[in-house]
Amino acid sequence: MSIELRETDAGVILPVKVTAGARKSEIRGVQNGALKVAVTAVAEKGKANKAVIQLLAKWLDVPKSSIQISAGSTSSHKRLLVEAPLPTVEKRLNSC
Numbered sequence: 001m002s003i004e005l006r007e008t009d010a011g012v013i014l015p016v017k018v019t020a021g022a023r024k025s026e027i028r029g030v031q032n033g034a035l036k037v038a039v040t041a042v043a044e045k046g047k048a049n050k051a052v053i054q055l056l057a058k059w060l061d062v063p064k065s066s067i068q069i070s071a072g073s074t075s076s077h078k079r080l081l082v083e084a085p086l087p088t089v090e091k092r093l094n095s096c
Helices: 047-060 085-092
Strands: 013-017 026-031 034-038 068-072 077-082
Touching: 013 047, 013 085, 026 047, 034 047, 034 085, 047 068, 047 085
Parallel strands: 013 034
Antiparallel strands: 013 077, 026 034, 068 077
């Protein structure tokens, strides 16, 4: 199954399915066209959102400031804007 990436002038829109309050923060693969991410942070006051950004920044090897939540800030289904070239994001996702 593949991830439905969308390229924009600002970067790449990456769909993400988040599980907050997990035992371990990790990338768990692909599910229903989205990157499945688990974080130990709880889903309150933006803690899980910050943890997702931190985990993905490290995993994609980009600065945290280059990742923003473009949709779904209060949902487990999010769309993140990654300010990086599409081939860079695709290359990393292919290792998933």
